[in-house]
Amino acid sequence: MHGFGVALTPMNLVLMFTGVILGVIIxxxxxxxxANGVAILLPLTFGMAQTPGGATSAIILLSxxxxxxxxxxxxxxxxxxxxxEPWSVATTFDGYPLAQKGRAGNALTAAFTSSFxxxxxxxxxxxxxxxxxxxxxxxxxxxxxxxxxxxxxxAFVGTSKEPPFKTLAAMMLGFGLAAVGTDPVTGTLRLTxxxxxxxxxxDFLVAVIGLFGIGEILLTLEEGxxxxxxxxxxxxRVVMETWKELPRYWATSVRSSAVGCFMxxxxxxxxxxxxxxxxxxxxxxxxxxxFGTGQVEGVVAPETAAHAAGTSALLPMITLGVPxxxxxxxxxxxxxxxxxxxxxxxxxxxxxxVWGLIASMYLGNIAGLIVVLTCVPLFAAILRVPFSVIAPxxxxxxxxxxxxxxxxxxxxxxxxxxxxxxxxxxxxxYPLAPLVLAxxxxxxxESSFRQAMLFSQGDMAILFSNKLVGGLTTVAIVxxxxxxxxxxxxxxxxxxx
Amino acid sequence: MSEDRQGPAPGRAAxxxxxxxxxxxxxxxxxxxxxxxxxxxLGASWAExxxxxxxxxxxxxxxxxxxxxxxxxxxxxxxxxxxxxxVERGQLKLVLSVLVPAALYVTAVTWIGIYVSSAVFIAFxxxxxxxxxxxxxxxxxxxxxxxxxxxxEMWFLVPLPKGPVEALIGLN
Numbered sequence: 274m275h276g277f278g279v280a281l282t283p284m285n286l287v288l289m290f291t292g293v294i295l296g297v298i299i300x301x302x303x304x305x306x307x308a309n310g311v312a313i314l315l316p317l318t319f320g321m322a323q324t325p326g327g328a329t330s331a332i333i334l335l336s337x338x339x340x341x342x343x344x345x346x347x348x349x350x351x352x353x354x355x356x357x358e359p360w361s362v363a364t365t366f367d368g369y370p371l372a373q374k375g376r377a378g379n380a381l382t383a384a385f386t387s388s389f390x391x392x393x394x395x396x397x398x399x400x401x402x403x404x405x406x407x408x409x410x411x412x413x414x415x416x417x418x419x420x421x422x423x424x425x426x427x428a429f430v431g432t433s434k435e436p437p438f439k440t441l442a443a444m445m446l447g448f449g450l451a452a453v454g455t456d457p458v459t460g461t462l463r464l465t466x467x468x469x470x471x472x473x474x475x476d477f478l479v480a481v482i483g484l485f486g487i488g489e490i491l492l493t494l495e496e497g498x499x500x501x502x503x504x505x506x507x508x509x510r511v512v513m514e515t516w517k518e519l520p521r522y523w524a525t526s527v528r529s530s531a532v533g534c535f536m537x538x539x540x541x542x543x544x545x546x547x548x549x550x551x552x553x554x555x556x557x558x559x560x561x562x563x564f565g566t567g568q569v570e571g572v573v574a575p576e577t578a579a580h581a582a583g584t585s586a587l588l589p590m591i592t593l594g595v596p597x598x599x600x601x602x603x604x605x606x607x608x609x610x611x612x613x614x615x616x617x618x619x620x621x622x623x624x625x626x627v628w629g630l631i632a633s634m635y636l637g638n639i640a641g642l643i644v645v646l647t648c649v650p651l652f653a654a655i656l657r658v659p660f661s662v663i664a665p666x667x668x669x670x671x672x673x674x675x676x677x678x679x680x681x682x683x684x685x686x687x688x689x690x691x692x693x694x695x696x697x698x699x700x701x702x703y704p705l706a707p708l709v710l711a712x713x714x715x716x717x718x719e720s721s722f723r724q725a726m727l728f729s730q731g732d733m734a735i736l737f738s739n740k741l742v743g744g745l746t747t748v749a750i751v752x753x754x755x756x757x758x759x760x761x762x763x764x765x766x767x768x769x770x
Numbered sequence: 771m772s773e774d775r776q777g778p779a780p781g782r783a784a785x786x787x788x789x790x791x792x793x794x795x796x797x798x799x800x801x802x803x804x805x806x807x808x809x810x811x812l813g814a815s816w817a818e819x820x821x822x823x824x825x826x827x828x829x830x831x832x833x834x835x836x837x838x839x840x841x842x843x844x845x846x847x848x849x850x851x852x853x854x855x856x857v858e859r860g861q862l863k864l865v866l867s868v869l870v871p872a873a874l875y876v877t878a879v880t881w882i883g884i885y886v887s888s889a890v891f892i893a894f895x896x897x898x899x900x901x902x903x904x905x906x907x908x909x910x911x912x913x914x915x916x917x918x919x920x921x922x923e924m925w926f927l928v929p930l931p932k933g934p935v936e937a938l939i940g941l942n
Binding site for chain 1: 790791794795798801802805808809812821823824825826827830831833834837838840841844856857861864865867868869872873875876879880884888891892894895896899900902910914918922929930931
């Protein structure tokens with residue numbers, strides 16, 4: 274309760290709203306994401322963090338940018354079919370069809386409300402379960418971490434609509450791209466072929482900007498010059514109408530919050546959480562077959578999970594110093610620059626900071642919900658701008674976004690290449706999400722795999738060495754083989770018929 | 771939004787879906803082979819101190835190769851009569867009408883900086899595809915460049931590539 278006293282100063286409230294508004298803008302712009310948005314603003318907070326209580330204000334500003342970006346990603350996903358953030362990719366599956374049906378307002382309200390619920394559940398988890406969960410995750414070894422990665426990636430093969438071999442090819446291409454550059458374990462240069470720009474490897478942000486931003490613009494052009502954004506009308510009536518509909522999906526909300534919290538706490542992150550939750554909801558919902566055609570439930574599931582995961586990703590970051598998402602990793606870097614050592618000691622030595630941060634999570638998400646529900650008409654105004662104006666502006670913003678990742682023009686070229694790939698892949702049903710996720714998680718997945726293998730002297734049996742890792746691996750293998758199982762069942766049915 | 775899209779009438783296919791499938795799968799195969807080759811060079815086996823640097827990428831690439839072989843077989847199995855257009859000529863022309871200027875734009879950034887090339891790029895689009903009057907073209911393109919300058923150089927303090935024009939008006 275003391276935390277609310279820390280967070281509720283007028284200065285911190287102003288920072289909260291500023292952070293959320295900036296975050297939404299960053300989340301809406303395809304070129305600026307939560308992670309690099311926070312990274313760009315991080316240097317501005319150095320001065321602020323030096324003043325007494327300033328570190329709390331600084332983390333409130335940065336974490337509110339994060340909440341804002343989480344909210345904002347949904348806006349472009351639903352209205353433009355361009356995910357502003359990787360974790361809002363799954364929101365496009367049903368959000369965009371809803372918008373095309375003229376129900377953009379309902380989709381947005383559902384998305385924002387679910388985000389809020391997901392985040393709220395996650396903050397409650399952080400508040401009450403942090404000691405228990407910290408102990409649970411403390412027992413994780415490399416094998417368990419690899420088990421989690423394996424499960425996430427196998428889930429793509431098991432649940433994606435695309436042909437399984439295309440999913441596999443796209444996903445492994447991502448791992449291949451992630452392997453480019455310095456080997457995370459030994460420092461050996463890999464796959465650089467003697468070129469300098471490849472030394473740092475491929476950044477997933479550049480890939481995302483190209484694949485989704487430029488790729489979508491190219492796809493849109495095929496349809497002519499009309500931009501495929503849809504209009505949104507959010508007013509009190511639409512909000513109330515949607516809120517009346519939402520309690521029907523309580524089961525999905527509960528499942529998605531659980532998936533999100535778990536995926537956020539183990540370093541899975543918001544992106545796989547949103548996909549897993551969408552997949553789970555599709556399998557369990559009575560409307561599962563209609564998913565992808567514009568179901569409110571298909572928006573609720575990924576948004577709840579993404580926000581729950583994005584929020585709970587901060588739990589291992591503050592308790593253990595292990596970030597659960599790329600943005601949490603940037604925030605972690607910020608804490609260390611400010612002279613705070615994240616880890617269990619933080620709860621003892623910096624009580625005020627920790628509880629101030631946790632209190633700001635409650636308040637920041639309330640601020641976020643207010644901001645997004647009232648400001649959507651502003652974003653809707655963007656949609657009235659004709660395509661011949663908005664397209665070059667989006668390309669320029671994408672180029673600047675790609676450039677700012679490493680201040681390298683090479684990245685801008687890569688963005689164009691990824692744009693062409695995104696166009697081809699989308700047309701040929703190669704899924705983009707596992708590709709991007711593999712680029713993000715490639716290095717950590719590889720490190721945990723190699724550490725586990727070192728530990729067991731190359732014996733794969735370590736992936737079944739205890740109940741936890743054995744369970745993860747078994748579920749992963751079942752999901753991997755799921756397409757084969759359904760195919761065999763279908764074949765057997767055809768044979769008997 | 772209006773329903774009458776200015777899209778091209780259905781025209782002749784530039785190339786078929788089957789061709790596109792095979793070409794993309796073959797590209798995957800080539801990338802997979804390249805990664806395998808480089809991994810073997812680094813050592814994909816097990817050493818005294820654990821897996822060597824090429825170990826993980828080698829198996830990743832192996833899955834790429836196997837999957838793309840399956841994808842090629844699947845594509846080859848499509849009978850010719852069922853093949854449909856991957857992209858029509860008119861559509862391809864439109865796509866290239868953005869892709870080519872975008873590539874030129876990125877080239878230009880290296881030489882004349884991001885602000886001037888962005889303004890030119892936006893102006894080109896508005897004039898060529900949007901047929902806007904010149905005063906609107908100038909207002910939007912120069913305005914956008916100015917807004918980008920304020921946001922990135924002044925608010926976010928991110929220096930973006932600049933060229934001779936910025937140097938001339940002392941913005942470096």
